[in-house]
Amino acid sequence: MSGLSRQAREAYEAGNYHSAAESLESALEQEPDHPVLLQKLAAVRYQLGDFQRSENLAQRAISRGGNNNDVLRESWWLIAASRMQVGDTQGAQQAAQTASRYESGGQMPSPPGGGQQQPAGPGQGGGMGAPGPAQQAPFGGQQQPPSPQMAPGSF
Numbered sequence: 001m002s003g004l005s006r007q008a009r010e011a012y013e014a015g016n017y018h019s020a021a022e023s024l025e026s027a028l029e030q031e032p033d034h035p036v037l038l039q040k041l042a043a044v045r046y047q048l049g050d051f052q053r054s055e056n057l058a059q060r061a062i063s064r065g066g067n068n069n070d071v072l073r074e075s076w077w078l079i080a081a082s083r084m085q086v087g088d089t090q091g092a093q094q095a096a097q098t099a100s101r102y103e104s105g106g107q108m109p110s111p112p113g114g115g116q117q118q119p120a121g122p123g124q125g126g127g128m129g130a131p132g133p134a135q136q137a138p139f140g141g142q143q144q145p146p147s148p149q150m151a152p153g154s155f
Helices: 003-013 017-030 035-047 051-064 069-085 089-100
Strands: none
16 A cells, blocks of 8 residues: 555545645546545545536546456445435436446446446445445435445445
């Protein structure tokens, strides 16, 4: 774990999300396409209430996550939770369905033309855990996006 990642984890676990964001942004300057760092920063931005930026970062993590099931799953859960926070219930349900497909360790099939996962709805713009399935409750026959609380030590 890099020094910046360690600083970010310690700040996050202490509830100092602004400091965690600064450390992760510095780490991303060195490795701008690192999917785990992108996913961690998305989770921090969610905690700071910056839901649009959280979703955008999570989508970047997905596009660079390759076959990293943890990054893909946690990023989709962040997207679901972020969409729920801004009132996009349908988009949240779609993202939650996508996230749940990664729960048992299964891989989503690669979409045609590039192998990158696409956002779960129209007009969409491992490490520290995103909200996960243990915090879900059903709504409307779908899984509800989880609460924003991340498990300590999952950073």
